Amino acid sequence: MNQAEDVEVILGRERRYKFHSGTLARSSTLFADMLTEPNAAKLNSRARNAGIKVRWMIELTRLPCSQYPAGCLELVDLAPTGERADGRSGMVVNENGRIPKALKAYAHYEAVLYAFYGKELVIDDENMSAALSDCFQLLVVSDYLGCTGLVRKPIEVALFKHGQGLFRAIQGAPCRWVELAYRIRSELIFKECMIHLVGNWKKIKENKSVDILLHTVPGLRDLIEKYHRVLVAKCKQLEDGFTSYYPPRMRLPVDDLPIKREAYAKDILIWMALSFFRQWIAQHLNMEEGRHSQDCGYGLYKQIGTAGESYMDKSIINQFHTHFPMTKKAMNVLENHLLEIKECMKSIVNQHAILKSNCQLDVNRFPVKYLTCTAFQRKDYPWLNAEVPAKVVPAKRDYKPGGNEIARQTLDTARMFQDQSLSVEASEEREEDFEESDTEDVPTTSRTKRTRIG
Template sequence: MNQAEDVEIVLTHDRKYKFHSGTLARNSTLLNEMLIEPNAAKLSNKAKNAGITIKWMIELKETPTHEYPAGRLGLVDLTSSGERADFRTGLVINENGRVPTKIFDHYESIFYAFYNKEIRICDTDMRAALEDVMQIINIADYLGCTNIISKPVEVALLKHGQTLYRSIQSTPAGWARMAYDLKSECIFTEAMIHLVGNWARNKDTSNEKLREYPQIKALVKKYYRILYQKGKTLENQVASCYPGDMQTPSTDLPIKREVFSKDILVWMALCFFRHWLGQRIISGKGHGGEDGGFELYQQLGAAGEAYMNKIVMNQFHAKIPMTKKAFNVLENHLLEIKECIKGIVDKSNILQSNCQLDVNKFPVTYLTCTKFDREDFPWLSAAAQKTPPKVNSIKRGIRPGGNEIAKQNLEAARGQERDRADEHYEDMDSEDESEGISARKRVRHN
């Protein structure tokens, strides 16, 4: 912490930072190439005696452009006295009422992350947060430190819980791209579940958004085929189901006609059910529908009056009239058939949700049962395993530097230690209260 800061980074005329060359070079491949001894200023003895330690100065030469999405950093020549040879002060940004650029905040967050300072992502607007993270990733990719900031950014995002998951549900393609660049397994899996489940409905727009990410698009299509086949298999099982002992009502073979005639109302109930099921599938409500069969499977999984209710059954009765008693018996048999079908749907797990979004609180209209295999993460494939090599209130003007950040981290750690000690002494003040708390904890654990 007492090591001299020998690098000054100038983002603008009022955003200047002092850091340690070893820390920057160890965490960034770009800075590792810049911070070499031939590029260091040859400070005079007078400058050294005056306490000047800055040997490298790096300046943001350009703000983000199409050619340089993260802007462009460059070395500044220093005199032997440690001053800029060009006598400039850095970029002067005049927003003129426009939306302020966040590029400088993002650079600052990344540099501070080198000193283990937490990266914070605003949760007031998750769409804006997605844009912020994408820009942070652009900067990290430019600096060659994606592997350093990926986990802190992921942790900062996951802290937002359901706010994040709702944003992923609304724009899964954008979050999938971000997670791919960030190499975040949790966020990528969540985005894939929503992409696959809603692929039939949003195929055209998602295809356009994933144009530059063919690996993601290929995975979505792969898992959509799996989901499509799962729905098709379930419908085949439901359509070919003969509940109870309908197929073999007697053990005496050959089975006589009068034995089957006793179950005529059961067969009619099954016929009515398959009539209704066939119409739903033909009308596009099955596995080939926009929702992948979600609405149909929900009805089948709910049983009871969720489908083929009194109104529908009266339509059957109008076409195939029978006595009121017979019709009541038929409806009872239909309820039994529905319960059997419900068991088939439950066993298939097609209505199970594997996403982190609370679908009970924030319902969706498509299937979220996709199980994503870890070996399918694009960055874990053999071709993508080449990770970047790991190399060795604020005032205007000079910003907090490396030593100050390290000092803040140390003070924060000491503060947490004191808090834990205070809690320990408070617990010891009352032995009875402590025993009561322990007892309640044991009850909760059991």
């Protein structure tokens, strides 16, 4: 606490900060390379007697732009008296009286620098799109400084404070948020994105710009399609249950075997009700409203899972009675049997848990029109497969590693992540160039409509 603040960081004329060289060097690979003894000012006795402690001065010489996404920090030469050798006082930003965009850049640098000292990151913007942009810029700054591992958890914690606002934003743009989740190694946000991407994959993948976003995360598209195949297989099992279920009462109307035809004849109305239901479900599946639909059958399964009058209401039943006239009493008996069959089908939907939501979004308050039952496995997080454990070297001494050795290992890990982020940015630029050159239109096909009952 009583250590000398021997580093001055200048972001602008009125943005000057003093920090400890040891803290900055331990937290950032960029600062570790800058804050070396050869780069330190050789203060004379007059400066030391005057209480001047600053031996390094670092200045933001460029604001963030396309060429320098995080701006540019440079060492400033100091005279033996501790003053700037060039006589300048910092960068001046003027946008004709408007609030300068540089304020955002200053705020991002300040947040990251303060995080070195354990100060909590705050993302208090009510607009989650702006919050997402701020998070990405914070990551750009931390990648540049080589301290991404230090700000990941604070960013995640700051985002979770938004509660359902965060999860609604993820539901609206899962392709953008999944990249952020990957970069900050957030398991919860990544899982939330995967649930929405898998459930709504048939619609999402039609967007041509999605491919560029998905390529920012290694192996993401294959992972989504893997879980989507599992989801479709689960839907197929449910549809098989609809078409092969028989109420126990129909299978064994009497205890004496073999069962005589007179016993089956007494349940003719139950068989008619079951045939009517199967005709209805077959028509909807034939019209690709089940697992082959855009919502993977969510709308159809939701109706069946609700039961009651949510489907096959009076208007549909009257169409059936038009083809097969019967007495008023027989019609009432058949309708009661149909309600019982609906309850049986509802129980099948519950058994398969196809409508169960595994996401953090409150789907009762903010409903979505696709399945959110994907159970994502922790072993499939991309960063767990990408990161190779460091090679363990036998210790040459009996005592534990000291502070310098631990700091060196931390900086080596940070440099590795910094190199990975630079390779991802280069890949994004190549994808953007390819997208601009691709101007072909993709024709769409239309599906013919067929006449059906209901």
